Amino acid sequence: MQIYLPIAEVVVNALTLIGLGGIVGLMSGLFGVGGGFLITPLLFFIGIPPAIAVATGANQVVASSFSGVLAHLKRKTVDFRMGGVLLAGGVVGSSLGVWAFNILSRMGQVDLVVQLCYVIFLGLIGAMMLQESLRAIRRAKGGPIKPVRRNQHVWVHRWPGKMKFRASGLYISAIPPLLVGAAVGVLGAIMGVGGGFIMVPAMIYLLGMPTKVVIGTSLYQITFLSAYTTLMHAISSNTVDIMLAVLLIIGGVVGAQIGVGLGARLRAEQLRILMALLVLAVCGKLAFDLFVTPDDLYSITPGIIG
């Protein structure tokens, strides 16, 4: 079923898009990730212009993270205060990111920068996930257990402007969460992702937050931040394709439900390895495209760029 996307101005198969959303939703249901970091590069592969893929990806993240945060609100595993501080940093970061995105697209370098960011981050995350799951399998087989000691008071906690975060049981400077929020905001705007895959480790290892509130707080912040990013992209560059977003969301919502159901029955370690390999494969394909001689050295973009 071919469908014409009004903003992207391309014709794509609607079932491909729903399937894509479904696969990514399945992942997010299985592994508890937002999936934005997979959906955007997959959209590049099927020929959606990168600027549209990034902005629409942010819109899709709103749907998936909102659905997740509702579940966490019920379980009371959201630190609103921490989320608010992260969000304040995130809004600044996202504005910077959208601004940088527009400058880069005027310079004709946005595709390159977005792809480079993806190669770097997908590479890092894929490698980390692979290592983690291999370790988990070793542990399950009765191998040596290395206890991970979390450093409760890192040097960054001694910065000025201390705040009490009751839900997290922390009394730390507000500057580190602001910086983490800002960094995630910049990446989210440039890569069209929620940034949970960066924020979650940063919250655990850098801010020392207890694991039970990390996912809920991260989702809470991501919902608002992606909403803000979507709006910024829609206003500054008219690159949100609502038709594309709806198809991805339909697939994603159904996929996520199936994923959650499957996740309860399947063995997580092997799946995690598969996921890591998939992430690395996407990363490899993007990296390959950067180095291989393009089909045509010339490309056309609408408008006059000074």
Add this chain to the structure above:
Amino acid sequence: MTRPLVPLLAALALFLPGLVLSQTQMRGGFDSAQTPSAPRTEQVVAGISQDDVHITTNFDGSDIIIYGAIKRETPIPPGEPLDVIVAVQGPAKSVTIRRKEQRFGVWVNTDSVSIGAAPDFYVVATTRPLDRILPPEQDARHRVSIPQAVRAFAGALTVSDAVPFTEALLRLREQAGLYRLDEGVVTLVEQTLFRADVRMPANVVEGIYSARILLLRDGEVIDTYRAPIEVRKVGLERWLYHMALEQPFIYGIMSLAIAIAAGWLASAAFRGLKRG
């Protein structure tokens, strides 16, 4: 005027079986806007099957049939037969062409050339190979062939460095099916009735297109005819497209509302499934 048309219409009806022409389409088609010049012996009268192309959700291209007849008061002149060229041109827009170069092993966009206006779509359909029926000086005057038509817009691109860029524009658009030379697809019967089927691909953009018909004899353009074709998004497509451009804030809010509603629905449905 009406008398010689009657047999033509009858012939036209035979020539295009199955094509139902309404009275309004007829009027639009035959309302030829010709400039009065030297007395011509042969004139184009033409119609377009569709002067309004709609881009809808399931739009996957459109075939436009441009048909017509040659009106003449005198017998068919002897010598070389008559030829017909049909050119359909899309709206002109500014474009930037970029070239990639390898830097540190990675392919990076480096040089670029901007062109003030180039048509988004340009198809030339002819009765016979273009270079055999249209001499270069006539081409330069009437801007018929693809390079001529595009250069007409590009204007002052005299920089020699720009040549590979304009060539790339032609090549890329030809590959995308947006610039096309369809030689021999115009059928001409008895030097009187012609018909051209012009395929518009799914990736056309909206705007006012123009169809041009040129009548040639002995390497001379003896008559031209022009008619507009409107290509536009309709229904939901049109509404969304215009809203995104004209009211980006409301459009953005709407996108978010849809996302949040979908997220809430998913979570509610999931709870329902768990309970049930």
